[in-house]
Amino acid sequence: MAVIEQPATLSAPARPSVWGKVTAVLALLGRSRVAIAGLILVGFWVVMASFADDCIIRPACWMGDSEAVSTPWLARYSPFEQFRGRNLEGPSADHWLGTDRNGRDLWARIVHGSRIILVLAPISVLIALAIGGTLGLIAGYFGGQIDEVLMRVLDALMAFPQILLYLIIIAALGPSAVNVVLAITIAGAPGIARLVRSLTLDIKTRDYVAAAQTRGESPWYIMFVEILPNARGPIIIDAMLRVGYAVFAIGTLGFLGLGLPPPSPDWGSIVNAGRKFIQAGHPWDALWASLSIASLVVGLNLLADGLSEELGRYR
Amino acid sequence: MITFLLRRAFYLILTLFVVSIAIFAMSEIAPGNIAINSLGNTITPAQESSFNAQNGLDQPAVTRYIRWMIGSDWRAAGLIGHPVRQIYEPDLNRWSWWGALPDGTLFQNYTDDGENMIRVERLADGSTRDVPLGPEVWKTDAEGYPVFWGVDREGRAAMWVRGDDNEAWTLGKSTWRSSKGAPRAYIPLQKGLLRGDPGVSFFTRRPVAETLVPRLMNTLLLAGIAFVVVMPLALALGMLAGLNEGRILDRILSISSLVATATPEFASGVFLILIFSTWLKWLPGAVVVSSDTAIFERPQMLVLPIVTLTLIELGYVLRITRASMVEVMRTNYIRTATLKGLPQWRIVTKHALRNALMAPITVIILHVNWLIGGIVVVETLFGYPGLGRYVMEAALFKDVFAIEAATMVLVVIAVGTQLFADLIYTYLNPRIRYT
Numbered sequence: 001m002a003v004i005e006q007p008a009t010l011s012a013p014a015r016p017s018v019w020g021k022v023t024a025v026l027a028l029l030g031r032s033r034v035a036i037a038g039l040i041l042v043g044f045w046v047v048m049a050s051f052a053d054d055c056i057i058r059p060a061c062w063m064g065d066s067e068a069v070s071t072p073w074l075a076r077y078s079p080f081e082q083f084r085g086r087n088l089e090g091p092s093a094d095h096w097l098g099t100d101r102n103g104r105d106l107w108a109r110i111v112h113g114s115r116i117i118l119v120l121a122p123i124s125v126l127i128a129l130a131i132g133g134t135l136g137l138i139a140g141y142f143g144g145q146i147d148e149v150l151m152r153v154l155d156a157l158m159a160f161p162q163i164l165l166y167l168i169i170i171a172a173l174g175p176s177a178v179n180v181v182l183a184i185t186i187a188g189a190p191g192i193a194r195l196v197r198s199l200t201l202d203i204k205t206r207d208y209v210a211a212a213q214t215r216g217e218s219p220w221y222i223m224f225v226e227i228l229p230n231a232r233g234p235i236i237i238d239a240m241l242r243v244g245y246a247v248f249a250i251g252t253l254g255f256l257g258l259g260l261p262p263p264s265p266d267w268g269s270i271v272n273a274g275r276k277f278i279q280a281g282h283p284w285d286a287l288w289a290s291l292s293i294a295s296l297v298v299g300l301n302l303l304a305d306g307l308s309e310e311l312g313r314y315r
Numbered sequence: 316m317i318t319f320l321l322r323r324a325f326y327l328i329l330t331l332f333v334v335s336i337a338i339f340a341m342s343e344i345a346p347g348n349i350a351i352n353s354l355g356n357t358i359t360p361a362q363e364s365s366f367n368a369q370n371g372l373d374q375p376a377v378t379r380y381i382r383w384m385i386g387s388d389w390r391a392a393g394l395i396g397h398p399v400r401q402i403y404e405p406d407l408n409r410w411s412w413w414g415a416l417p418d419g420t421l422f423q424n425y426t427d428d429g430e431n432m433i434r435v436e437r438l439a440d441g442s443t444r445d446v447p448l449g450p451e452v453w454k455t456d457a458e459g460y461p462v463f464w465g466v467d468r469e470g471r472a473a474m475w476v477r478g479d480d481n482e483a484w485t486l487g488k489s490t491w492r493s494s495k496g497a498p499r500a501y502i503p504l505q506k507g508l509l510r511g512d513p514g515v516s517f518f519t520r521r522p523v524a525e526t527l528v529p530r531l532m533n534t535l536l537l538a539g540i541a542f543v544v545v546m547p548l549a550l551a552l553g554m555l556a557g558l559n560e561g562r563i564l565d566r567i568l569s570i571s572s573l574v575a576t577a578t579p580e581f582a583s584g585v586f587l588i589l590i591f592s593t594w595l596k597w598l599p600g601a602v603v604v605s606s607d608t609a610i611f612e613r614p615q616m617l618v619l620p621i622v623t624l625t626l627i628e629l630g631y632v633l634r635i636t637r638a639s640m641v642e643v644m645r646t647n648y649i650r651t652a653t654l655k656g657l658p659q660w661r662i663v664t665k666h667a668l669r670n671a672l673m674a675p676i677t678v679i680i681l682h683v684n685w686l687i688g689g690i691v692v693v694e695t696l697f698g699y700p701g702l703g704r705y706v707m708e709a710a711l712f713k714d715v716f717a718i719e720a721a722t723m724v725l726v727v728i729a730v731g732t733q734l735f736a737d738l739i740y741t742y743l744n745p746r747i748r749y750t
Contacts, residue, residue: 034570152329152330152333153333155330155333156330156333156334156337157337159330159334159726159729159730159733160334160337160684160722160726160729161683161684161685161687161688161725161726161729162684162688163687163688163691163692164687164706164722164725164726167691167706167707167709167710167718167722168338168341168342168710168718168722169341170710171342171709171710171711171713171715171718172341172342172713244577248577248579251579251581251582252579252580252581252688252692255579255581255692255695255696256691256692256695256707256710256711257711258710258711268581271581271582271585272581275585275588275696278585278588278589278593278600279593279600283585283589283593286585286589287585287586287589290579290581290582290583290585290586291582293579293582294577294578294579294582294583297577297578297579298573298574298577298578300577301573301576301577302573305573
């Protein structure tokens with residue numbers, strides 16, 4: 001991570017402000033054309049997801065119970081509104097991307113789909129970070145038998161091809177947003193635990209950890225206050241890549257029919273429903289949803305790639 | 316070296332053991348009702364408990380795990396007092412379990428009234444004959460009940476209790492049938508995964524192994540071809556990019572490989588179908604398999620699935636190869652070779668190649684986990700009858716035994732290739748110590 005030098009004043013401790021950090025990261029991104037391209041792609045979908053309808057200014061709507069009364073902004077229509085007699089149409093002035101088999105506007109569905117994926121993916125990565133990070137800290141810091149047992153179990157989970165984990169979990173629990181998040185968390189946590197463990201093993205030997213131990217700090221204090229903040233760089237890069245994987249995974253699950261149940265405008269589900277109409281001369285559902293997910297995942301990867309490259313150069 | 320191998324093999328078995336427990340726990344113990352998933356949510360509690368008893372789902376998890384792994388026929392044989400055997404009935408086109416008398420006669424049992432046990436003996440021509448058994452067959456069990464262990468007409472080991480009018484529900488062709496004089500307890504007969512019998516699918520009522528093996532073969536064919544295509548292509552392009560580091564060719568290859576790898580398989584598959592099948596009409600957009608040899612008669616069906624798999628794998632291997640090549644080209648011995656005045660092609664082929672290929676080759680093999688993910692999606696998208704689509708459909712229909720078996724097979728493949736990658740790596744790199 002970039003370290004910002006600020007002049008130390010008498011009143012405030014010499015720490016970089018949040019805003020300073022943000023501008024520093026943006027400045028870093030600005031140097032890489034790859035990262036800018038990624039930022040544009042991801043930014044496009046973030047804007048679409050945020051301003052699809054007026055949800056963002058009405059907190060009641062965040063709970064998801066007043067879907068029907070929200071006023072569409074960028075989405076132009078509700079993703080559930082069915083236009084009578086306008087099924088399976090191609091792009092037109094009324095319906096920019098066409099309509100699906102139930103006469104629903106594809107643009108509205110795609111835009112609302114971005115909201116689903118952009119909420120679920122970071123949430124699942126954050127939960128995986130919390131669980132995997134804690135396990136990794138425990139295994140790395142305590143070592144010994146705990147480490148051995150934890151790592152055996154996590155190795156076994158990592159031996160799984162991830163898709164199989166998703167399939168088993170969703171098959172056992174049924175498809176829903178919560179279970180999709182759960183599946184991605186369980187699949188992602190072991191990898192994070194491994195990374196955090198190796199970082200912990202390294203940082204554990206530093207002097208400031210020894211100092212904290214001499215002071216008589218509790219192991220939990222040392223793990224979360226001394227070790228974790230000093231391991232953040234690689235963890236953040238890894239987490240960014242993982243958001244990309246999570247988007248990928250949510251799309252794949254939707255495509256396999258194991259994602260969010262209909263009628264939710266999940267991109268993977270739209271491709272799955274739309275691919276039946278490709279041969280019938282209506283490729284639009286599958287095409288737009290595929291393009292959307294491809295652009296978002298590619299954007300996230302370009303962003304992470306450009307950022308890690310720039311960081312590598314910075315060091 | 317031997318210790319190293321033994322150690323690796325031990326960890327492999329340990330990992331597989333933990334994996335099998337995880338698979339079992341997630342698919343059978345997890346909340347979610349197998350009876351309702353298999354039979355629909357209109358069943359009555361009586362029907363549900365009948366179903367659970369008949370399929371051994373009411374037994375403790377440890378018993379069920381043991382049955383899944385090493386079978387239950389040996390346990391049942393001990394209770395019945397005769398060995399049990401699985402035979403194939405060609406006229407009914409199914410596998411069924413029978414008890415075997417000392418003279419080799421196969422039998423099953425039933426009773427209509429809970430009093431008179433009847434032994435159905437199977438004759439050589441496949442027909443059956445009922446032999447009534449006397450009251451002496453009832454044995455008193457540990458709790459003082461007169462019980463009889465036999466094989467019921469559905470091919471399960473079962474315990475009848477004398478004078479019992481227990482009612483059982485079975486799902487016939489389409490209606491529920493209730494029958495009196497049913498057994499009190501069942502042990503579903505199974506040879507177990509380790510002996511090649513992962514159970515009977517709740518969904519198709521066919522042995523899982525029967526469907527799984529041909530599906531596995533199809534998948535190995537698809538993955539094998541994809542592998543043969545990807546390997547040389549990715550290595551060659553990766554080295555090309557690595558040798559031209561920072562130039563325009565490198566930028567193009569790097570960025571396009573990133574895009575190809577990041578695009579989900581179903582999205583790139585849809586693009587390919589739209590371009591080559593719908594628009595240009597060059598290739599079929601789906602794999603239609605009407606017979607066992609259909610794949611070989613129309614190999615063009617395989618082109619799009621293979622290209623889709625290639626795209627996603629290509630980028631990853633290419634990037635690894637490129638990074639490895641770049642690293643090797645910066646080493647001192649390459650600089651020495653350059654300073655010696657050796658021609659560039661000679662430096663590359665003679666000095667750089669072997670070292671640069673070490674990382675990618677192991678990475679390719681370790682990448683099998685991702686390949687499996689790709690295979691599930693590609694097989695589903697193109698309708699290819701492989702193991703990936705099988706496991707996907709099993710998950711969709713909650714076909715527990717099918718998921719368990721197919722996942723285990725895929726995990727064994729994944730873990731086995733990881734061991735293989737380790738061995739190759741130690742072989743290629745003599746600096747690795749065998750610890």
